[in-house]
Amino acid sequence: MHLRSVFRLVAQILIFIAILMLIPTVIALVKHEDQAAFGFILTIGIIVGVGIFVTRWTDGEDYRSFSARDGFLFTTVTWILATAFGALPLLISGTFPDFTSCFFEIMSGFTTTGATTMTDIESNYQSILFWRSMTNWLGGMGIVVLFVAFLPALGASAGTFHLMGAESVGPVKGKLTPKTQTTAMILWGIYLGFTILETIFLMFGGLSLYDAVTVSFSTLSAAGFCVKNSSIGTFNSSYVEVVVIVFMLISGANFALYYKAFTGKIKDCLRNTELRWYLTIVGVASLLGSVWLLSEGTFSTFGEALRKMSFHVISIVTTTGFATADYTQWPTFPMMLLFLVTFIGGCAGSAGGGVKVVRVSVATKSGLNLIKKKIHPMSVVQLKDSDGIVTPDVVHSIFCFLGAYMITWLLGCVIISMSGIDLLTCASATILTLGNIGIGFGNIGPTGTFAMFPLWAKWVFSFLMLVGRLELFTVYVIFSRTFWKR
């Protein structure tokens, strides 16, 4: 392990984040939010100070020999420190009185969870809210990926692949182009392009530039922070809802597919197994739910029922967590559909969280194959998808992931239940943080916040959000003895 190189790189990525923090600083200065501006400037000062100190201390280290192990450590440490430093402006500006809530809020931001402890969002500084949405956006495609894209020093070292691998989501890590750096640039380019596009569309819907940018930040990252108290419902516009639906759907699919589509391989994209599963899940759940809502009389027209149901199905399956209605008041069946998609999440290589569609599809297919194998014990069954054969190694890792995910959820539930809050809320709060969704059931539906939980529970949630975003093992390996001893 190359501890000093890891520290050096972490220091540089923190300085990079400090530079990005200049954007909300400018907003604070323009809007005369002095307390917030002070918070940002002080934080930038601290980061740059620490960063320069560590860079000096580790002079002469390079990153050429970065291994997978270094990648895990680097990514986890980066995420924790970025959150800790990112939370400072909130603390200094007095958004929350305690550091725990600030840390929780920013962890929720970077991990694109979108869960909040703010009770009256609109009463906060606009620059702070902007920074909150910006953390969503940075975390969506990944801070490390962004860093890899723009730090020329990382250049052509093979280590960059390990860095990106530790942060990108999905069972198989891949590349779009020969150079890791180019891949990172393309991913961020696509991401930025979609963000700008959504901002423009939202501004056509009458949103101010500030609202449009912050909503776009939280949509494309499948995160769900909103600068308004009633989320997207505040705008009360079907146009805005449709725009958000479309871009949420985009954020939940594999970004590599967009690259393929742009390079003229649209047919290949449409043939993608995961994309088909993803769209089918969204379509079936939306249709069933809206028919039910109509027959139960919750909504008077099918159009409205479909609009509300599909919005929330997509919001939850992509793990965004925007809301336009309080679905906790709906009949149980549509609510159960929403609860079900909580466990699925977006596609591999997307900005979404959760267990990922590809894992669900492979697990389902393996189950079906097992049935076949039970009937014909000697039969040769191969698991295939549009990218070819899914090797037993990958299948194995998928089941390990599913198992670890479930265990993490259940243990999380047990720990959180010590807070004395009701069972549904606890179970839901745990999965919505682990899956980086942000809205749940019980008392933490679209109208609820995490303010009711005690401080210690917020640290547990912060941990769950981190392991959920980095797909468990990137974080868990750091806690294993072997990682440090051998």
Added chain:
Amino acid sequence: MTAPFSFIQVSLIISRMKVVILGAGRRGIRLARHLVDEQKDVIIIDHRASEIEKAMTSVDCLGIVVSGTDAADLKNADLDDADAFIALTGSDEINLVSCGIMAAHFKVPVTIAAVRSLSYSEKGKGINLLGISHIVNPSQEVAKHIYDDISRGLYSDILSFENSSIVMYNVSIDSDSTFKDRKLIELRSLIPGQYIVAALRRGDDVIVPNGETVIREGDTLSITLSEDTAEEMLNQIGKRREKPKKIAIIGATMVTDFLLHQFTKRQQKHITVIAKDTAECEELALKYPDVLVINENITNAGVFRQENLESYDLLLSATDNDELNVIIASYAKHYGVKGTIALISKNQDYIQMADHMGIDNLLSAQDITVDSIVKFLQGKNITNTQTMFDGKLEALVYTVPEKCPIKGMLLKDINMKGNGLIVGAQKKDGTNILPGGNYLVEEGDRLILVLERSNLAFIQKLLNIEGIPG
């Protein structure tokens, strides 16, 4: 909607050269690493998923699991627009077929196949075999390299260049060196004579120096000088360069065959081949009647005494067995053979491991093959490439063609922007000069350039060399 994206795509993807390597074995990965260092886009393909994964985690390249002989799959994987295709699998047939598909079907401008079998190689010379631009026979390349080494003397700290009396010599600066703590420009007045400091190594860094560079303790300087001066210098420090005459070759492999082929009849009279395979021995004895062929297993230690091996100038251990080659070369050195060379063809890590076994020269067949491919890719006016300081620097020989941007320029007017250094030149008439600022570059001059690998693209652009010959 794709505006920012296509900008990135255009500026980044299209500008780089796309090289596809078939075969994610050690050789493929080594070549990939070299080409990535030269800022090329490298795609490694192989039908084995596990090998592809290994390649992707060790080199910054794209790996694709695809069969090299399936035209439809190759097209699907977007490989049909590659600038160069290099087939390095262990199978001659696959290498030839895949290169054939690439050259004839997809019109990839440059295709290189590694073909071990002699008959293919002989056919490949001169005639257009499947449209393949270049066929590399690893055994032949190795034999050529060994022959060059033997005919030049055996010192690894001296680089020499074909048909040139300019050599590069590495000097370490220790605590009582007169060079210590001085600017390069001061050296001129301290030590008269014809030389140029081409490169300087400090720790892990390699510096292409200028006059203001200060020399520190622990640095290694690479100095270009004429062979006569070098000879003088070497004599002073007690190293004699002697070309070996009596040579023993262990193993009757293809390398042995190719190597013997290069020696004159007179030279062959001083060569002994020791190999255990009777049929191979008989074949060699028939082909090279002047060579003494001994059919005996070299692991039988009695052979050393019986054949008076201690009287030999050089022992080359070139069997198919890497471990055996290392052991024999090491033992021979202790037994009293003046110089020993061991050939490593499979596991090149042995080169590192066997560093302390007293063997004079450990040759990696993979490195030699990769170097010859790289040399071919570097362009038609570059004839000779040598790596220095563990591959951190390269020295190339560039022949100034009729159309060349720097032709007719004075050396001091050529702005290399610190990307490289011209450290030696040979005029058309054969005179060697160590060029100063007023040296005039003329057509037909052979220039020795020293540069870092990542700057190759810059130099190619400066000299207007097409990166890959068409």
